[in-house]
Structure formats: structure tokens, C-alpha cells
Amino acid sequence: MMFKSLLTALCVQLSLGSYYIHGEVKSDFKGEGNDLVHHTNWMRHEIMDNNGLYWLQWWVIAKDNDVYFEVTVNTRGYIGLGFSKDGRMPNSDMVLVWVDDSTGQPNALDCHGAQNLTNRVPLLDDTQNYYVLDGFQNATHTNVKFKRKIETCDPYDIPFSTDTLKILWSFGDMDPNYESLKGHGKNRGVKSLHLLSPKFTQNSRDPYTRKIKNSEISIWDITVNNITVEPTMDTLYWCKIVRLPEFSNKQHIIGYEALLSHFGHLNSNIVHQMTLFECQTKSYPGSDPLSWDLWVRSSGTVCNSNLLTPRDWDSCSTPVAVWSPGSQGQFLPSHAGIPIGGVSGVKYYMLEIHYDNSNKKKMRFSSCGSFRISNTLHTQIAYL
């Protein structure tokens, strides 16, 4: 076995039950509009660099198939945002935005990375698919809002999908002069993100703790046993199939809580991201529908491995929730919920855990979390 000492206990809990939500639940769910976009009433916010210089926000307006972006960066020069399958500039889809120093006008250039590395300057796309909405700069920062379609139909633009994309970010201290774009030097990086999924956001005024005592929220545990990450692995994606408990009617995931405990190095930030995917349980020649329940009982395996990952797991490709542990309680905005369950609902989910071991240490750990699930679709506020 290739990953012989992948070990440990990781448990994720989902809570089920009634819960009071502020306002109406307005999830735009599958079947309406774009199938890829499950939830539209969210805005995501990521700090792309380690020093808090590059802030990216985005949200999706599913009925128009538009993705809106807002970048706020500590520069008066240009800001680059790129989308790539492999994290490299060649063949990436890029947009350069800036606010003109003399006119104050915000601009966007739709570009792409050249196919080969002899040309490191982004090339201008024939069709411009990024539209500037607004922007300003002050003594220190540039802020630009812009949008594009989820799928632009331009071969130089990467369509946004449920796959993880590598997001390239960069900035420079001068406005671009297209003929001689000044290099971004060290001000660049890459981050993997699911662009089309919401991320749980912390709600500090959390009434869950009280409600759970009244059994209005039940709990679903997902446990992955004994994972060891070897020093030779700087990254590991671990996948585990889980089965949703039986619900006769639709429920909503309204929050998630992760608890991580390490056996070994305590202060490591090793778990990078977790994603819960829906499984369509499509069958392939030779696949056995009974296997799903066997997989539920196993501790999982390495994701996307030709040797180790069952092919049926390819159908677990629609992300329903993404989160970075770190904060111990993360909750959806009070007006939002992620629908799950129901008689004809999806039964199997796949939890993908991304372990980031860039410090190349040997790690064993255990973690536990809990999803909060409500059975009420339209309820009123109960903030205390």
C-alpha cells in the first residue's frame, strides 16, 4: 500500500434539527438557473497573501451567470488576478485591473498567459470579457470592482466550474504600460479555491449552543480514522465517503464546527481546507451500488488516485460546503442554508480534506467537527 501509514481520527459532526433563522432562506438550489451554482446569497472574502496586502471578494449572481469580483490591494499600480488549472501562468486566464494615476479611471484588461514561457508578459485576449464596474485609489490602496460570465465562451477564458481552480494573484507598483509591463517581482502567489461555493462565516452571536441542548439540532458525525502525513508529502488530499442520515423532508446545513487535535505537533496549521461534495452515485461498467455502504464504513483513501480511488467517486464532484478550519465555529449567514436530504435527495457525500504540510513534518492527528442542520425552511429570528 503506497500510503501505508496514513492514519488517525478525524471526525466531523453534522447537527440536525429545527433552528431559528433570521429572515427567509433564499438558497437558489439545483434545478433553477445554473446547475453549478447552488447558493447565491453569499459573498466570499479571501486574503490572498500572508501580509494582508491583497484582498479578494467575490459573489455570484446566478440568474445572470455573472461572477462579481472586488480586489483591494496595497498598491497604486496594477493588480493581476488569474485563473489556472495547474497554478502556472502559461495558458492561464488573467485580468489586469488598475486605476489610472492621471485620470482616476478604473480599467480592466482581459489577458491570458502565453503558451510557452519565452513570453512572460500576459497577452491581450481578442475579446474582452471582464467589465469594470467601479474603482478608486487613495494614497496607499487600489480598489476595483469588475465582473465576468461564469462561462464566457472565449477559448482564452477558463470557465468557472465546480472544480478547484488555482487563483493567481499579483500586483505591481506602476500602472501597466502594455508595451513594457513591469514585473511583479515577489508580489505574486497562488491559492486554490472553489469559486462557486460559499464558505461558512463566523456568526459570533450564535444561539446554537442553547438550541442544541433542547435537541432542536441533531448531530451527524463523520469520522476519518488515523491519518498520518509523512514528511515527504507536502500536500495530501484525503477523501472519505459518508452517508446522510435518513430525512423524510428537506433540511438545511446552517453551520459547521471543526475540532482538530494532533498527536504530535500541536501548533501546526496542517489541515488546509475541507470540502463536502455531493455524490451522484452514477454507475460505471462493473460498479456495484452496494459498494457505497462499504465505503461509508472505511476510513477513506487518497483522492484522485488512479490506483487507490474508486472510479465511482468521480461522481462526487459538486461541492456543497467549503471551509478552512482554524476558527472553531463557522456558520452560514443567518439568512442562508444549504439544502440537503429529502426523499429523493442525495444520500452520499464525500468529504475531501486537504492537508498542507509545507513544513514537511510527520503528522498524525485527530479532528472532529459538527454540521448544524435545520429542518425549517422559513423561520423567524431567534437571536438572543
Ligand SMILES: *[C@@H]1O[C@H](CO)[C@@H](O)[C@H](O)[C@H]1NC(C)=O
Ligand atoms: C493509528 O495508526 C498508527 C500507525 O499508523 C498506530 O500505531 C496507532 O495505534 C493507530 N491509532 C489508533 C487510535 O488507531
Ligand SMILES: *[C@@H]1O[C@H](CO)[C@@H](O)[C@H](O)[C@H]1NC(C)=O
Ligand atoms: C513562444 O511564444 C512566443 C510568443 O508568444 C512565440 O513567438 C514563440 O514562437 C513561441 N515558442 C514556441 C517554442 O512555441
Ligand SMILES: *[C@@H]1O[C@H](CO)[C@@H](O)[C@H](O)[C@H]1NC(C)=O
Ligand atoms: C485607502 O483605501 C483603503 C481600502 O479601501 C483603506 O483601507 C485605507 O484606509 C484608505 N486610506 C486612506 C488614507 O484613506
